[in-house]
Amino acid sequence: MLTILTICTPKMTKTFSELFVYSTFFEAKFIFVMDYADAVQKFYLLNPAALVIECTTSDAEEIKTFYTLTKTTPLLAVSARPDEDTAIAAYQNGATTFIRLPCGSREFYYRLFSILKKCYQIPFNELHATIDIGNIKIYTKSNRVLLNGTIVNLTHSEYNLLLLLAQNVNKTVATEEMYQRLWASGELKHTSRGLQMHLSKLRRKLGLNDDTKVRIITIHGKGYCLSTADYLL
Template sequence: MQNRVLLVEDDDELRQLLARYLTGQGFDVREAANGTDGLSLAAEGFADVVVLDIMLPDISGLDVLRELRARTHLPVILLTARGDETDRIVGFEVGADDYIPKPCNPRELVARLQAVLRRVAWDHQADVDSARVFGDLKVEPEQRRVILRGEVLDLTATEYEVLQVLLAHAGSVVRKTDLMQWALGRRLAAYDRTLDMHISNLRRKLGAEEPSRIETVRGLGYSFRITDVAAAQLPRQAAGSKP
């Protein structure tokens, strides 16, 4: 079965180029030249993943992302202007899973799409009875759902994957390079703050308690802090293995 990509981009030449390339790589592509049409196609349940330009003629891509996040947990990759860090930061805060600057390399876009889809597919293979509890935090992999004190957290697909890796190694340090590879499916590049932004969003959604549940280990990576109650509930995980 082909993976379905919804491509929302108002630049006709770029959109058609990307659509042709993605189709040639085995994707089933639907195109939208504006945010309104993109939201309509998403509402029809067509897409497995959305590639969304921030600069659209009718609705801001960030507003389209907000609408999508109100309705669905579909993975979203943003197309952003090169060097525009503000848009990227806001995009992650709103719920983007990844971004790629324009003009983009079609091969890199394919790699990002495959990484996102692999993460989602891998997690969907979880057993029905594999829910895990970490103190007041419960993870239900089949529904890709995280519940904190009885409330379901509104996590993006990538935030969920980052949290899954940290929880699988709770109490231990996960190197940034490993976390980037395991959760985002790509190598950590110099000056790439994508992972830091996802961690920041997770901390906010997990609550403002101090110390933070996700600790920064300077020069190494991140660690999920566990309580004594949560420690007794931790699943056994082979050191250095992907969760």
């Protein structure tokens, strides 16, 4: 888990949260701080992998405050100000890079991790722990699922079932194994009806109908299979 300390004004927390959405898929944790004295304390306590600081004025004094604390932690200056002076001042005060809002969540992610990769030699490809099946993307580190680029809210049980099926694409997963994934072995109060209910909800949320390329097929007397002709091993 990479901790990113974020210093911004209260009115910008929603904007920054939206900016960080894509990065959170890859185990980046953003700690928000609004008070500068508290931010300094948090900096020493957390030893963050990077700092994200909102620049609210053209002289970007906020950057200078934190640059004097360390010259080894990457410092990303972010601002909604349209003037060029803010960007120039941010760089002059020690910012590693300057990001002008609005900025897409995916763009921010690639800019952030490009900097982290250079500074810490992070194994960039290892952060992309995903399983891609058709229009479904499963982020196995953050337990998130996207359908056509949109987050799908799955319950813990639904996610576990999907992950089990996705790890065995085009293979039959035994019903007993699915029971074990849903219920602890010490309390096997499972029923086929309960399993079918979870699968029904999973099909509905992911649009896995009979006429789609990706389907959950019932293998009578054996189990279930996440089937697709487009999956490459």
